[in-house]
Amino acid sequence: xxxTITVRLSQELADWLADKAxxxxxxxxxxxxxxxxxxRQRDRPKFMRLAGCIQGGPSDVSTRKGFSTK
Numbered sequence: 603x604x605x606t607i608t609v610r611l612s613q614e615l616a617d618w619l620a621d622k623a624x625x626x627x628x629x630x631x632x633x634x635x636x637x638x639x640x641x642r643q644r645d646r647p648k649f650m651r652l653a654g655c656i657q658g659g660p661s662d663v664s665t666r667k668g669f670s671t672k
Contacts, residue, residue, distance in 0.1 A: 609634075 611619065623630045 619630050
């Protein structure tokens with residue numbers, strides 16, 4: 603199902619969007635959707651893809667000698 607939203611843009615931003623759409627032959631809606639998708643991807647923590655993949659290290663790195671702040 604598609605969802606339609608209304609967004610109020612400043613004149614400067616509306617002009618930029620219209621110009622970008624004309625130069626790239628993409629619709630304004632496509633440009634906005636692409637930018638929203640990029641923003642959504644940036645919200646995901648990239649380091650989480652590495653969680654649990656390192657093997658062979660100490661079971662608790664906080665117990666390693668020489669790394670205490672005391």
